[in-house]
Amino acid sequence: MRSKFDEQLKKLNQELLYMGTMIEENIQQAIEALVKSDVKKAERIVENDEMIDQKQRDIERLCFNLLIQQQPVAKDLRVITAALKMVTDMERIGDHAVDISEITVLLASQGERNNYDTLSKMASEASVMLISSIDAFAEKSKEKAEEVIAHDDVVDELFLQIKDELVKQIRETRTHGEQEMDLLMIAKYLERIGDHATNIAEWVIFSLNNSVQTKNRN
Numbered sequence: 001m002r003s004k005f006d007e008q009l010k011k012l013n014q015e016l017l018y019m020g021t022m023i024e025e026n027i028q029q030a031i032e033a034l035v036k037s038d039v040k041k042a043e044r045i046v047e048n049d050e051m052i053d054q055k056q057r058d059i060e061r062l063c064f065n066l067l068i069q070q071q072p073v074a075k076d077l078r079v080i081t082a083a084l085k086m087v088t089d090m091e092r093i094g095d096h097a098v099d100i101s102e103i104t105v106l107l108a109s110q111g112e113r114n115n116y117d118t119l120s121k122m123a124s125e126a127s128v129m130l131i132s133s134i135d136a137f138a139e140k141s142k143e144k145a146e147e148v149i150a151h152d153d154v155v156d157e158l159f160l161q162i163k164d165e166l167v168k169q170i171r172e173t174r175t176h177g178e179q180e181m182d183l184l185m186i187a188k189y190l191e192r193i194g195d196h197a198t199n200i201a202e203w204v205i206f207s208l209n210n211s212v213q214t215k216n217r218n
Contacts, residue, residue, distance in 0.1 A: 005076070008066055012083055013138040015062065019055045019090055020134040024127045026052070026097040027193065031123040033101060034186065035116045037108040042101035052094040059087045082207035086137065089196040089203075093130060096189040096196075103182050114183060118165065122158040122190045129155065129197035137204045145208075148201035155194035162187040 026045050033041040063080050066072060072080060129148050136144035166180040166187075 005066070005072070008062065009076075009079065012059065012062055012066070012080075015055070015059050016083060016086065016090075016134055017138055019052065019059065019087070020131055022052055022055065023090055023094045023097065024131055026094060027100075027123055027127050027130070030097045030100040030104065031116070031120055034104045034107070035120065037104070039105050039108045042104040042108075045101040046098050049094060049098045052091060056087050056091045060084060063087075079207045082137070082203040085203045086134075086200045089199045090130075090134075093193050093196045096193050099189050100186050103186055107179065107182055110179065114179065118158060118162050119183070119186060119190070122155060122162065122187065125151070125155050125158065126190050126193040126197065129194055130200070133197045133200035133204065136201060137207070140208060142205055142208050145201040145204040149198050152194050152198045155191060159187050159191040 026048070029041060030045055032038065033045065063084050066076075066080050129151050132144055132151075133148045135141070136148065163184060166184050170177045170180050
């Protein structure tokens with residue numbers, strides 16, 4: 001009986017890793033679509049969001065089956081609880097990739113270009129946090145989870161840098177304020193992705209040590 005349970009837990013790890021890979025790719029594709037004003041790519045990300053939603057439902061169903069059928073002990077309950085919380089944060093990250101893509105379509109229709117170097121760097125850092133947090137769960141690594149939490153400061157600093165740059169542009173040009181606000185929203189979505197990755201890392205620590213409380217960032 002225990003061997004079957006362990007097999008299902010392994011499948012849970014694999015499904016979380018797969019969902020994380022899907023979301024990471026969407027983040028990268030969303031930023032690439034932004035930089036290249038690729039409307040078709042942005043629209044595909046929006047259309048494919050249902051695949052991530054379905055993966056969330058699959059993982060939730062697996063967790064509930066483990067709870068109902070396998071009679072897990074306390075430590076197992078923490079792992080399953082953490083997975084259920086993690087998958088919610090992961091789905092929200094997927095939603096933010098969609099949010100970014102929808103703004104990309106709007107910006108492309110305006111025919112304006114901007115410097116996206118810092119936004120691209122921020123997206124890369126947020127993606128690293130996402131994948132590392134899920135790896136920490138699969139590897140049962142408290143140290144890796146703590147590194148993710150610490151890395152959130154990097155994403156926050158990049159957000160502040162972008163905000164300062166955009167405010168400066170608005171003050172200097174006084175002609176493209178709407179576009180700058182759209183780009184600030186994208187930066188805010190990336191900051192939230194970092195927050196959700198931090199949540200995931202905190203749930204990993206919870207699964208390993210029940211004394212840790214999560215921040216439940218939105």
